[in-house]
Amino acid sequence: MRSVDGDLTAEARIRDAALARFPRDGFEGTTVRAIAVDAGVSPALVVHHYGSKEGLRRACDAYVIERIRTVKGEAIESDSLTDPSVIAGGFQIAEPLMRYLGWALTTDSDAAARLFDEMVDESVRLIRLAEEHGAMVAGPDVRTRSAVMLSMQMGALVMRDHLRRSLDMDPLSTEGIMAISRATMEIFSGAMFAPGQAEAMREALEVAIENTRKEHSNG
């Protein structure tokens, strides 16, 4: 964060400082004074540039989301549609941005909510496209699947610190990305179930759902 400060305007340094602070300490837990110290400016300058602490937060939201949209858009433009790492959620976006996104999704951020919805729509589109290419099966409820899948991927992002501790491995190191992408693909491809078992369990679940429905309608 501090290494390239010299090249950035004070306004950009403030934004970057907030980008790092908000996910670490929370919005209320982060003080304007702390951001100012990180950015090497006075607290008054923070307000001068962003109007208020809340304004700074909105600016961070907009900045991060715009950057992520750009990176994802470029990835989709290219031929990486069939790249397993895209399906595994391992798009290559700078760590502070992803960390901020994960945090923003756990707060009442309108901007983050809009991005989430956008990503669900995009996932539905991608899966339908993949189905045309014979690679995937959209199924009758592709939207629910997409939303759940995205929740899982974003959730794994939020849980990153726990993954690191539990696996004793940095989830964003080359080694970590490989191990986690592999595990994600294995999980998503049903490799964890014995042959025939997955289908049996899905059928069992359908029965359980039907029973639950009956119990509920019986009171």
Place this chain on the structure above:
Amino acid sequence: MRSVDGDLTAEARIRDAALARFPRDGFEGTTVRAIAVDAGVSPALVVHHYGSKEGLRRACDAYVIERIRTVKGEAIESDSLTDPSVIAGGFQIAEPLMRYLGWALTTDSDAAARLFDEMVDESVRLIRLAEEHGAMVAGPDVRTRSAVMLSMQMGALVMRDHLRRSLDMDPLSTEGIMAISRATMEIFSGAMFAPGQAEAMREALEVAIENTRKEHSNG
């Protein structure tokens, strides 16, 4: 929250109020005064019973985690090992507790971290047991798989509000639990990929991983 207040001691009402406030407003964003109002007591009583705001938070952590341990322990004691909804992560635990757990996992809570690690260990145990019964395949890296799977499930919990908005359906209603459990099972069982496609992608990922390793060692 307020409906059964009459039966609870002030100490319990304070804890329940904090249990609801912390996930909604964050730790720093929650004021002792707000908790006191919710519980129908004075701010001084909060400190009297829990020593400090931080002490109240620790008490909430301990309470929620103990309750979850109990519920999960009972579920494992019974024969629900093969119940798909267990694998799908839909243990039936009261909503405020799950909401609190999801929040605690996104903060630097020692207690939540310990619970996460515990759940990973337990997942490894369960999968190995299921392998003995011929239902699952532990694989060479069952611990990574378990940790990633748990991150996804907990993450989906944290992302619940986004799921609700995106699917226009309460994830904790009967309807929502059914739809999401079904989608989760479908995702985890590989139903989203065309036959043979999943294996092809896993192989492609292995190749990609190998290439990445080479690029990195070449500088």
Place this chain on the structure above:
DNA sequence: ACATGGGTTGAACGCTCGTTTAGGATGCTG
């Protein structure tokens, strides 16, 4: 009757917060 002690409160303290204000430094434009 009277002390004891836990549950509870209102009022206040000291502190830190986000924000405001008045103005200093710097550099561009005429």
Place this chain on the structure above:
DNA sequence: CAGCATCCTAAACGAGCGTTCAACCCATGT
């Protein structure tokens, strides 16, 4: 040179925070 906008700061303000404290209420035990 003067005029003026831009970037920036030091100091201070009022509000709200977590916490403290002296005292009150009211069971219970003697």
